[in-house]
Amino acid sequence: MSKIGLITKGFIKENPTFVLVLGMCPTLATTTSAMNGLEMGLATMFVLILSNIFISLIAPLVPDKVHIPVYIVVIATFVTVLQLVMQAFVPDVYKTLGLFIPLIVVNCIVLGRAEAFANKNSVLDSALDGIGIGIGFTMSLTVIGIVREILGSGSVFGFKFIPGDGILAFVMAPGAFLVLGYLMVLFNKLARK
Amino acid sequence: MEILIIIISAIFVNNILLAQFLGICPFLGVSNKLSTAVGMSGAVCFVITLATVVTFLVNQYLLVPFGLEFLQTIAFILVIAALVQMVEIVLKKISPSLYQALGIFLPLITTNCAVLGVAITVVTKQFSFGGEPHMLNLGEATVYALATSVGYGLAMILFAGLREHLALNDVPKSFKGLPIALITVSIMAMAFLGFSGIV
Numbered sequence: 061m062s063k064i065g066l067i068t069k070g071f072i073k074e075n076p077t078f079v080l081v082l083g084m085c086p087t088l089a090t091t092t093s094a095m096n097g098l099e100m101g102l103a104t105m106f107v108l109i110l111s112n113i114f115i116s117l118i119a120p121l122v123p124d125k126v127h128i129p130v131y132i133v134v135i136a137t138f139v140t141v142l143q144l145v146m147q148a149f150v151p152d153v154y155k156t157l158g159l160f161i162p163l164i165v166v167n168c169i170v171l172g173r174a175e176a177f178a179n180k181n182s183v184l185d186s187a188l189d190g191i192g193i194g195i196g197f198t199m200s201l202t203v204i205g206i207v208r209e210i211l212g213s214g215s216v217f218g219f220k221f222i223p224g225d226g227i228l229a230f231v232m233a234p235g236a237f238l239v240l241g242y243l244m245v246l247f248n249k250l251a252r253k
Numbered sequence: 254m255e256i257l258i259i260i261i262s263a264i265f266v267n268n269i270l271l272a273q274f275l276g277i278c279p280f281l282g283v284s285n286k287l288s289t290a291v292g293m294s295g296a297v298c299f300v301i302t303l304a305t306v307v308t309f310l311v312n313q314y315l316l317v318p319f320g321l322e323f324l325q326t327i328a329f330i331l332v333i334a335a336l337v338q339m340v341e342i343v344l345k346k347i348s349p350s351l352y353q354a355l356g357i358f359l360p361l362i363t364t365n366c367a368v369l370g371v372a373i374t375v376v377t378k379q380f381s382f383g384g385e386p387h388m389l390n391l392g393e394a395t396v397y398a399l400a401t402s403v404g405y406g407l408a409m410i411l412f413a414g415l416r417e418h419l420a421l422n423d424v425p426k427s428f429k430g431l432p433i434a435l436i437t438v439s440i441m442a443m444a445f446l447g448f449s450g451i452v
Contacts, residue, residue: 081431084281085366089274129334132363136327144323162326162373166366168278233272234442241435248427 063188070192076169077200077240078247083169086160087201088236094217097205099153100160101198103142107164108197109190110138112178116186119179131174136165169197207239256396259380263400265448269367270408271441276367280409281434283358285420290413294406296358300340301368301405304333305398308372309391329372334363367405371398412441 076082083104090100114134122130143161146154154161164170173193178186206216212230214222229235269275276297283293308329316322341359344352362368375394379386389397415437424433 081281082278084277085274088277129331132330132334133327136330140323140326143326159370159373163275163366163370165326165330166364166369168364171364229443229446232446233274234439234446236274237435237439237442241432241439244432244435245427248432252427 063184066185066188067192067195070189070194070196071199072196072251074193074196075200075247076193076197077204078244079251080169080172082172083167083197084240085163086167087204088233088240090157090160091201091205091208091236091239092212092231093209094202094205096156097201097203098198100157101194101201103146103157103161104164104167104169104197105190105194106142107135107138108170108173108194109187110141111135111170112173112186112190113183114138115174115178116181116183127179128171128175131171131179132165135170135174139165169193204236204239204243207243208235211235211239256393259393259396260400261451263397264404264407265445266451268404268408268445269371269401270405271438271445273370275370276365276405279358279361279365280412281431284409284413284416284434287410287413287417290409291406292354293358293361294402294409295354296362297365297367297405298399298402300333300337300359300362300365301371301402302395302398303340304336304368305372305375306391306395307336308332309375309394312376313391325373325376329369333368333372337363367402371401408441408445412438415441 070076072079074080077087086100086104091097111131111134115131118130118134119127139162142164143154146161173189177189181189208230209215209217210222211227212235213226214220214224227235230239263269267273270277270280279293279297283289311328311332312322312325316324316328321328337359341352344359375389375397380389380393380397381387416434419433419437428436
């Protein structure tokens with residue numbers, strides 16, 4: 061596969077949210093606004109790229125029997141790095157995303173890419189794969205965030221253009237499931253064409 | 254009284270699946286059949302409670318005294334992974350029939366974010382159940398974990414029941430599978446919103 065193809069396959073063909081349906085918890089929980097979705101996507105991308113690079117480097121050395129625990133420790137290490145970096149430079153974002161930053165450890169996308177791609181491909185390819193899937197995930201989260209923010213509070217990225225309060229339910233839990241469900245329908249419909 | 258408030262709030266008001274969005278992947282993955290949903294709920298219930306107690310003790314007596322709280326994420330996930338392995342081995346030896354029922358779900362539970370989520374929540378978040386905000390002690394944490402996992406089971410089993418009926422219905426092609434399931438969950442979550450305000 062071409063190097064460009066490695067990146068772009070994460071956008072539509074192997075989109076982690078709408079096609080692979082992985083990492084649903086942060087997808088639903090952190091997309092209350094477009095900005096939150098974008099931030100969560102970027103945080104996950106950071107861990108995804110670093111863990112992909114590192115795992116592709118150590119994969120030949122790791123005995124097969126213990127590879128899952130080893131990968132989890134690698135991922136947990138990078139998540140801890142991310143937590144410390146975020147606490148130092150963007151404490152507000154860290155506070156908003158809260159629990160879902162440490163929970164990147166158990167995000168199936170990260171472990172899934174380690175298992176399915178990084179452990180049998182070169183370092184460069186794994187890094188590109190991390191970038192592609194990371195961008196795909198970030199885009200999906202941002203789109204869900206945009207839809208929920210428009211319906212829930214009448215604004216996009218904090219810029220208010222519909223007066224009034226909006227439909228509160230879309231910012232709360234039911235809206236998350238509903239928007240994701242309907243976006244998936246749309247995605248299926250477009251993908252079939 | 255406070256214990257009762259913890260239980261009701263963890264099961265209904267802040268339902269782990271429908272209000273906190275933890276453990277969604279297995280929720281969507283194994284809720285196709287009622288029997289597997291019951292098995293998964295049982296296994297999750299057991300592991301969440303056990304893992305919360307152990308990680309609480311690890312945090313209190315190992316991490317905090319040495320000022321290592323920043324290692325929480327790594328320490329907890331390792332404890333949970335080891336615990337799940339151990340439960341699997343012990344269960345295989347002691348009760349093969351229970352192992353048969355829960356066995357296939359156990360390895361999946363390590364990466365169930367509900368387990369890590371509850372473990373982190375009880376040691377980092379302040380709770381105010383009707384009174385002053387405070388950190389949970391071991392007893393309250395155990396009750397919280399148990400009630401949360403009961404809430405998980407409740408939502409999971411209800412949803413599996415709905416989904417079994419859903420499978421027989423003729424839905425538009427683009428809605429088949431997950432999309433219609435997500436829309437159903439949305440309506441369930443709306444129903445659970447009705448519980449907010451009782452505590």
